[in-house]
Amino acid sequence: ELNTLLIPTIPLEPVTAERVAKPKKNSLKQQLKEEAVKLYESKEAEFPNAEAIRELERVILLKVIDRKWMDHIDDMEQLRQGIGLQAYGQRDPLVEYKMSGYDMFDEMTQNIKEETVRMLLHIKVEQKVEREQVAKVTGTNKDDSLAKAPAKRANVKVYPNDPCPCGSGKKYKQCCGRK
Known part of the structure; x- marks a missing residue:
């Protein structure tokens, strides 16, 4: 065991x-x-220098604390939602919430310690490995044959107060623009 x-x-x-x-x-x-x-x-x-391992320790510790703290916040929210059921058992929900929260916090700190040690002792040092490109670029689905110019309007824009193009003499908004 x-x-x-x-x-x-x-x-x-x-x-x-x-x-x-x-x-x-x-x-x-x-x-x-x-x-x-x-x-x-x-x-x-x-490790080549002592500062590299210290930086790695800091990064791992911060990462583990962040993850465990977020999990703890979610667990405390679940506890808060379900603690009212303790009243059915003739127990004060506030006291039970405090006790359970304290136990959960102690468990979180212990898990942080264990996870940090586990990650630090299982880490492996690799030399700078250059990544080689495995996939070959074959092309894109983008069509570059057309020039990128803004689209031009074929006829002149008719505004509502302009004379109507049909020749009635009325304003466009009173004639053909009503349709």
């Missing part, structure tokens, strides 16, 4: 009875901490 909980977060060798130096609980804990620190130090050594 320890392996199923630990290995997805910290990619260490699976814990076996032969691997444990001393069979006490605290010594196992200390041994796993030391291995995790060594693993992180080896990850740091992969």
